[in-house]
Amino acid sequence: MNRPAIVTGMGIIAPTGIGTEAYWQATLAGHTGIRLVTRFDSAAYPVRLAGQVEGFDAARYLSSRLLPQTDISTQFALTAAAFALADAGANTAAMDEYQMAVVTANASGGFEFTHREFRKLWSEGPEYVSVYESFAWFYAVNTGQISIRHGARGPSRVLVAEQAGGLDALGHARRTIRRDTALVIAGGVDSALDPWGWVSHAASGRLSADPDPGRAYRPFAQDACGYLPGEGGAILVMEDASSPNITSTSCRGNRG
Numbered sequence: 001m002n003r004p005a006i007v008t009g010m011g012i013i014a015p016t017g018i019g020t021e022a023y024w025q026a027t028l029a030g031h032t033g034i035r036l037v038t039r040f041d042s043a044a045y046p047v048r049l050a051g052q053v054e055g056f057d058a059a060r061y062l063s064s065r066l067l068p069q070t071d072i073s074t075q076f077a078l079t080a081a082a083f084a085l086a087d088a089g090a091n092t093a094a095m096d097e098y099q100m101a102v103v104t105a106n107a108s109g110g111f112e113f114t115h116r117e118f119r120k121l122w123s124e125g126p127e128y129v130s131v132y133e134s135f136a137w138f139y140a141v142n143t144g145q146i147s148i149r150h151g152a153r154g155p156s157r158v159l160v161a162e163q164a165g166g167l168d169a170l171g172h173a174r175r176t177i178r179r180d181t182a183l184v185i186a187g188g189v190d191s192a193l194d195p196w197g198w199v200s201h202a203a204s205g206r207l208s209a210d211p212d213p214g215r216a217y218r219p220f221a222q223d224a225c226g227y228l229p230g231e232g233g234a235i236l237v238m239e240d241a242s243s244p245n246i247t248s249t250s251c252r253g254n255r256g
Contacts, residue, residue: 003180003240003241003242004241004242005174005177005239005240006238006239006241007236007237007238008089008239009084009085009237010084010087010234010235010237011081011082011083011084011087011187011234011236012083012232012234013189014033014051014053014232014233014234015033015035015051015053015054016031016033018053018056019083032214032217033051033052033230034050034051034213034214034228035049035051035052035213036049036213037049037050037193037198038052039052039112039194040195042198045198045202046202047198047202047207047208047209047228048211049213049216049228050193050229050231051217051228051229051230051231051232052230053076053191053231056075056076056079058072058075058079061075061078061079061082062075062078062079066078066145068130068132069130069136070110070132070136070141070145071109071110071113071114071137071141071191072113072191072231073108073109073110073111073112073189073190073191073192074110074136074141074142074145076191076232077104077106077142077146078142078145080189080233081102081146081149081150081185081235083235084187084235084236084237087237088237088239090183092150092151093151096182097151097152097154099182100151100153100154100181100182100184101152101154101155101156101157101173101176101185102150102154102157102184102185103143103156103157103159103172103185103186104142104143104146104158104159104169104185104186104187104235105158105160105161105165105166105169105187106140106141106160106188106189106190107139107160107161107162107165107190108139108190108192108197109139109141110138111137112192112193112194112197113133113136113137114137115194115195115196115197116194117129117130117137139158139160143156143157146185146235150185152183152185154176154181154184155176155179157176159172165188166187166188166233169187169188170186170187170236172186173236173238174238177239182239182240183237183239183240184237185235185237186235186237187234187236188233188234189232189234190231191231192229193229193231197229198229206226206227207226207227207228207229208225208226208228209225209226210226
């Protein structure tokens with residue numbers, strides 16, 4: 001129960017940058033990730049700004065086989081996980097597959113993917129619906145796809161806790177290491193920037209209608225006027241500090 005854990009790697013896909021270096025430089029410079037939504041035509045909606053990831057080319061990071069079977073949120077998660085493992089210097093191929101686990105948080109699943117397939121169902125017929133709809137919509141798909149890609153067959157989980165999900169996933173990863181798992185890939189990734197998701201947010205009446213990207217989302221200001229949806233997330237690699245798989249180059253994380 002007292003086995004120390006350290007964070008050895010980090011991968012980020014965010015509106016303010018793809019990868020930890022880009023994200024950190026944007027943070028230091030105070031750059032905002034709030035911008036006009038371009039994932040769909042937002043002209044008819046009362047709110048048109050969001051934390052949208054730009055410049056992400058899934059084909060650069062994932063195989064052509066994976067692209068048609070994954071939602072953009074899963075593409076973010078797979079890429080962030082690969083970034084984190086590379087940052088950790090983890091040689092997963094040399095590890096016991098049952099000593100590696102995945103714990104991710106996701107609130108809405110493959111939102112954009114499943115709504116695209118629903119449109120096909122209603123307008124063209126069931127024969128036009130992708131066979132991958134059977135799992136691409138599911139909120140557990142990120143854990144599953146990361147596990148498959150990296151051969152992690154340890155005690156994996158998925159948490160649904162909305163904004164708290166990412167932190168909850170890290171807490172569960174810590175507990176997983178205490179229960180005798182050497183490495184856990186953990187974090188939270190989401191995306192719901194499609195018309196249906198947008199209407200769901202707008203119906204709450206809590207979105208910021210300020211059209212200025214520099215002022216629209218100011219949660220700690222006295223004149224705060226609402227929130228804006230965002231996408232992306234972070235995946236960390238957490239390891240048992242006593243594991244022989246941790247090398248001197250990767251052991252640069254924080255003890256937990």
